[in-house]
Amino acid sequence: MTIADVAFDVPLAHSFAYRVPDGWTLGPGQRVLAPLRGASRVGMIVTLREDGADAKLKALDRVVDGEPVLSPAHLDLVHWIAVQSLSSVGSTCAALLPPPPAKRAAPTPSRQITHAATRNASDADTSPGARPELLVGAGREKRALERIEAAPGTVLVIAADIETAARWAQRLARLGRVVRLDSGVPDAERVAAWDALRDGSERLAAGTRSALLAPLVAPATVVLVDEHEAAHKPPGPPRIHSRDVALERAARERLTLLLTSATPSVEAWRRAESGLVDMATPPRGPWPVVSVADTRGILRREPLTPPLARAIRETLAARRRVFLAVSRLTSSLACDECGTVVRCAQCAIALAYPRAAARLVCRLCATSQPLPDTCAVCHGRRLSPFGWGAERVEHAVRRRFPDARIARWDPDAARGARAEAQRAAAAAADVVIGTRGALRLFGPAALGLAAFVSPDQLLRAPDFRAGERALAFAWAAAERVAGDGVLVIQSQNPGHYAFEAVARQDLHVFYQPELKFRAELGYPPFRRLAVVTARAAHVDETRRLGEAVAAALRARRGLAVYPPSADRGGRAQRVVAKGDADLPNLLDEALREFTTPRAASRGIIDVEVDPVEWQF
Ligand SMILES: [Zn+2]
Ligand SMILES: [Zn+2]
The missing domain is CATH 3.40.50.300 (P-loop containing nucleotide triphosphate hydrolases)
Structure with a gap:
């Protein structure tokens, strides 16, 4: 009998096994409806396998996509994203795919699926791909447009927000028909756009984060605009910056990747300095x-x-x-006389001044100190928040x-x-x-x-x-x-x-x-950071959970762990950990006891790797 392993949009790392009804032809990367906790829910088929009959297995309810929305290569990329961001495969799919089509799909797709982009990517092509390019300075958007105009194949523009995606769709419109993959257009239009890109009938697309995995017929160019924008890493899984997904995808598929930014993230600038990304000397323009x-x-x-x-x-x-x-x-304190900001002696970042507490706290290492009366530099007496x-x-x-x-x-x-x-x-x-x-x-x-x-x-x-x-x-x-x-x-x-x-x-x-x-000071891009937030029903339990998380992290070699600090008035505990490139793997191993299914009363944890905007 054929068994489908299905991943759902739930914070669980594992998938669930279902029996595939006789006569159905399915593929990994295809979405289905399957019974989960008393309801029929959309999930992603991650694997299909033949196994002995198991009477206990429930059957799939129905097929959602007429054919796989993700190629095998993109399913693999989804796994990479999930590992890097400590998100589940199901949640990653839910965030990065167009909504399920409203029309009921037939359970037996008749035609063989072709993924032009995948076919190209999996070719035994060992030639080095073009390096990604960072466009900065005056006229960068105009230069990006010229490159798009000269691009030989499919072009996908990824913006940080819907408004910007719409603006780029307008700009591209003079080059031909443009499809949109973001939620600024009706669901049916997004679904149709995805299909049209896959079969090569459309070649210009604009979207936001949910377009990152769009099927692109080779040769393809991806343009990620405003690379430094925090909105490229919105709240919710997968907690990963769109730039990082685009870089990984470009490397795997040998896409041409252009990043534009007025003020690149320090991470991107460092990549350019290290020669991993090309960057021309920023041209100067009119300046006030x-x-x-x-x-x-x-x-x-x-x-x-x-x-x-x-x-x-x-x-x-x-x-x-x-x-x-x-x-x-x-929510920090500075001297009105000399401008000195009261900073953590160890971490050099401004100490936070939560209005409720009469103390200054470091959000990184969790040390706290009473409010100073005078400025340590000029002895001025006006320190104002x-x-x-x-x-x-x-x-x-x-x-x-x-x-x-x-x-x-x-x-x-x-x-x-x-x-x-x-x-x-x-x-x-x-x-x-x-x-x-x-x-x-x-x-x-x-x-x-x-x-x-x-x-x-x-x-x-x-x-x-x-x-x-x-x-x-x-x-x-x-x-x-x-x-x-x-x-x-x-x-x-x-x-x-x-x-x-x-x-x-x-x-x-x-x-x-x-x-x-x-x-x-060992901050990104030289080291990686993660914030683990623990919550339980009561303040005492939350504190105990925070301590337990910190202890589990400390036991892992390769992590620098700061003591837990209370957040949101004690309703949460935050633990900051620093590590190197393998930080996600170390965190995943160290935190497994907290992330595997357990009684809700024991509390939950939430991990954000590479935080961009800290919530205070
Ligand atoms: Zn001062
Ligand atoms: Zn500190």
């Missing part, structure tokens, strides 16, 4: 005059320094637009410029109709006060002035990626200011290399010291 205002020691009753107020007045008088960048309130929130900035601008149209826009804070109204107001405003997401309102060189009211909040983020994120935001703002416009940065850290890199339009100014910092 960048002025960095030193706000150390200035008693700031006003969010706008006189030079910034003057720049706003002049820009409005010239009937040009102004963007004032703000960030959400930070607050920067300027959007509301206070708006108030100050309205008072000074009563005739200007002013709007606030934080795309991540508003939802639904209210968000639409705010967005529309911001799109028509003279002065937009917004977070990083609000920059999407403006095209290249659309602004006369952009200003960072207090970017120190970005640098103070209790995260080793704080500098990288500050660079990304400031650089993106500079690109949106016209060449004869101005970018103002009001900072207590005016000499920070992230700001200097922006002022000089020179990325090396940032990455050189940043890589040194990362190497010295």
Whole structure:
């Protein structure tokens, strides 16, 4: 009898065995409905095998896909993703495949399945594939488009979000018909797009993360835009950055892979420096005059320094637009006099200042200390956790410029109709006060002035990626200011290399010291990090679970493990572990006792490898 091993979208590493009804022809990579815990659920066939009759095995309910949606090579890639991200194969499939087709599929597909891309990939071709290429600097998207235009075969563009995928689909439309693989189009359209790419009837596609495994007839080009975007690693399984999947897929299938980014992740930059990825010297383009205002020691009753107020007045008088960048309130502490941030002596990242506790805590090594009275550097007595929130900035601008149209826009804070109204107001405003997401309102060189009211909040983020994120935001703002416009940065850290890199339009100014910092303290890309979160029904049990997780990790050679720290008011415990390239395997082995099925009362753990955005 034929047995199908089926993986479901559940946090369990193993698959479930089912009897394949007589007369059905199926293949691995095909989705089926099968009974699981009293319901008929969609699962992925991972293997088919012949075995002796087993009366206890339940039969499959029905076939979902008329033919496999995943080629054997892509099923293998799914296994790799699951191992790297400590996700289940079923959850990985659920996240990276188009929704199941609404039409009921026949259980016996009549034609032989051909996977053009797979056939090509599995050919005994040992010639070295082209190295992936990182496109940075001015005109990178135009260069990517030119490469797409010249590409001989299929092209797939992967964006970090639906909005960007739609924009790229529009750009590609002048080259021919474009299909979409993301949830910005109806499900049936996504399913049809997948099929059309597989049989080669369409050759241009755009999508998001869920397009990463799309079947592509060779020769194929994949373009991953905005490589540095945190949105390429959204919450939920598989916890892996789309860039890492694209790199692995390109290497396996000898695809041409282009990555575009204004400010590449430090990981990508390091790959380019090591020669694993090609990168030309970033071309320079029109750039605003960048002025960095030193706000150390200035008693700031006003969010706008006189030079910034003057720049706003002049820009409005010239009937040009102004963007004032703000960030959400930070949860760390800095000296108002000299700008020194209170950091962990061991890890060098800003100590977190949870408002509930009157102590500073390191989110990495879990050490804590009481709030200091004075600054360790200048002995100043004003250590403050607050920067300027959007509301206070708006108030100050309205008072000074009563005739200007002013709007606030934080795309991540508003939802639904209210968000639409705010967005529309911001799109028509003279002065937009917004977070990083609000920059999407403006095209290249659309602004006369952009200003960072207090970017120190970005640098103070209790995260080793704080500098990288500050660079990304400031650089993106500079690109949106016209060449004869101005970018103002009001900072207590005016000499920070992230700001200097922006002022000089020179990325090396940032990455050189940043890589040194990362190497010295053993942060990515030199070592890998993972955060294990433990939760149980009660605070005491959660603490015990956190201790048990830390003990299990410590027992494993090759892992550096920090003590557990309470999170979410004690409802969770976090344990941070550092390791090398084999970190996922070590974690998987060490944590098996917590990840195999066990009583719910014993609590659950959640593992995030290579965290990009730490949730505080
Ligand atoms: Zn100080
Ligand atoms: Zn620390």
